[in-house]
Amino acid sequence: MPEESDEKCPICLRTSGVSVESQGWSRRIQCSTCGKFYVSEELYDFTLERLGSGFEKYSKNRFILQGGLREKISPDGKRPIFLTIKKSSPKDTDDVYAISMEDYLELLSPIPQNPSQKIDKLLSNLEKMSAGSYGHLFQLNFETDYPLAYARDVAEFSFLLSAMNEKGLFDMTSKSNVGWHFRLSIDAWERIEENKNKRIKLYQGFVACWFADKHDLFRKAIERGIKNAGYEPLSIKEKNYPETVLSKALGEIRKSRFVVIDFTGQRDTVFVEFGFALGQGLETILVINKNDWKNLKEFYVTNYNVRRYSDEKDLEGIVETAILERVEAPLCD
Ligand SMILES: [Zn+2]
Numbered sequence: 001m002p003e004e005s006d007e008k009c010p011i012c013l014r015t016s017g018v019s020v021e022s023q024g025w026s027r028r029i030q031c032s033t034c035g036k037f038y039v040s041e042e043l044y045d046f047t048l049e050r051l052g053s054g055f056e057k058y059s060k061n062r063f064i065l066q067g068g069l070r071e072k073i074s075p076d077g078k079r080p081i082f083l084t085i086k087k088s089s090p091k092d093t094d095d096v097y098a099i100s101m102e103d104y105l106e107l108l109s110p111i112p113q114n115p116s117q118k119i120d121k122l123l124s125n126l127e128k129m130s131a132g133s134y135g136h137l138f139q140l141n142f143e144t145d146y147p148l149a150y151a152r153d154v155a156e157f158s159f160l161l162s163a164m165n166e167k168g169l170f171d172m173t174s175k176s177n178v179g180w181h182f183r184l185s186i187d188a189w190e191r192i193e194e195n196k197n198k199r200i201k202l203y204q205g206f207v208a209c210w211f212a213d214k215h216d217l218f219r220k221a222i223e224r225g226i227k228n229a230g231y232e233p234l235s236i237k238e239k240n241y242p243e244t245v246l247s248k249a250l251g252e253i254r255k256s257r258f259v260v261i262d263f264t265g266q267r268d269t270v271f272v273e274f275g276f277a278l279g280q281g282l283e284t285i286l287v288i289n290k291n292d293w294k295n296l297k298e299f300y301v302t303n304y305n306v307r308r309y310s311d312e313k314d315l316e317g318i319v320e321t322a323i324l325e326r327v328e329a330p331l332c333d
Contacts, residue, residue: 010039010047011065017144020044033144034069039083043101058101064111067150068104071125112150118160122149123169123192126184134189137172141179164188205323206256207235208249208273210265218289221312222260225319229327231257250276258283258327260319263306264292285322287315 007020009031017032027044030036039047047058065083083101112121125148130136140148146157161180165173169188174181184192205226209219223233234256236249246269253259259277261270261284277284288296290308300306307322309315 008048009034010044011037011062011069012147013048013062033147034066035072037069037083043083063147063150063152065101065104066147067111067121070147115160115163118149118151118156119164119169120191120195122160122164123184123188124195125149127192130184135183137181137183139179139181143178145179203230203232204234204252204256205229205231205327206249206253206259206273206277207233207262208253208259208270208277209235209262210267210270211235211237212265215262215265217312218262218264218309218315221315222262222287222319225316226260226323228316228320229323231323231327233260246272249273253277253282254280256282258285258323260285260287262287262289263296263300264289266292266295266297283327285319285326287318 007018008015009018009020009029011029011034012031014031014033019030021028021030023038026038026040028036028038083104112118126138129138140161142154142158146154149157149160151157151160161175164170165175165180165182167187169185169191170180170182171185171188172183207219207222207226209215209222211219219235223235226233234252236245236252249269250273253273253276259273259282261274261277263270263274263286274284274286286300286304286306287309288306290310293301293306293308296306307318309318
């Protein structure tokens with residue numbers, strides 16, 4: 001009989017299928033449920049010995065971390081995650097980057113909360129696992145695959161799978177005590193396709209501004225402000241801005257969390273983008289160079305709060321502050 005291992009995964013708290021390897025001041029965890037990742041000694045102790053006042057919050061949100069690790073969500077979409085408790089963290093290296101547990105939870109938000117969102121998340125993960133084959137035969141294990149749906153536990157996962165089957169999302173299904181074997185039905189693939197079209201890029205802030213060379217330093221200041229606030233700026237820089245570029249821009253606006261609009265130069269396309277963002281119900285942050293303020297159409301001056309900036313530094317700060325104040329960080333408590 002194998003000796004009971006005292007190696008425990010700090011995320012799912014399991015001991016079976018888990019290996020823990022010390023590497024200097026960190027530990028490398030390989031867990032059959034959560035995947036491969038690194039934690040600092042500090043976080044390892046924190047999670048296993050239930051130290052400190054943050055434990056309750058951590059414990060409540062463990063399923064989010066599990067789901068995120070399974071999806072390998074990271075700012076560049078690739079690297080394993082290195083978790084620490086505090087913001088002050090060790091240096092990033094080639095294959096890992098350092099992030100605090102709290103920041104990581106925020107990074108993953110908004111996370112699927114209700115059954116339908118969890119089903120959509122699972123469908124999206126199944127699509128990735130299908131490697132492009134619509135006839136792919138999936139084998140999901142209750143015990144190890146529940147993070148794929150951001151399910152809180154095995155019981156919730158089992159419920160979600162049954163619900164999907166009842167909704168006709170599975171095809172050629174068989175169920176055992178261990179899990180489910182199935183293909184996705186055409187309805188499921190259609191739902192995946194619909195979801196893709198409306199998927200929001202969680203960290204994208206769109207920049208609508210004048211793309212003249214002399215305005216370039218202001219565009220860069222906006223981009224820095226967005227980055228400082230923890231988001232990824234996107235601007236589409238073609239100078240001529242033909243119609244196809246505009247429609248591309250509108251598509252990107254639809255997928256963004258918020259839009260920063262710089263009215264300086266009074267470009268038609270910028271007004272179009274502004275109207276479109278409003279129509280999408282997006283948070284908009286409006287700015288203009290103070291030298292250009294008097295040229296702004298009366299309608300905008302009186303109906304909207306347009307912040308006037310004096311230089312790049314000023315603009316960068318205005319953008320960062322406005323994002324932090326107004327763009328909702330969706331994970332509360
Ligand atoms: Zn685990």
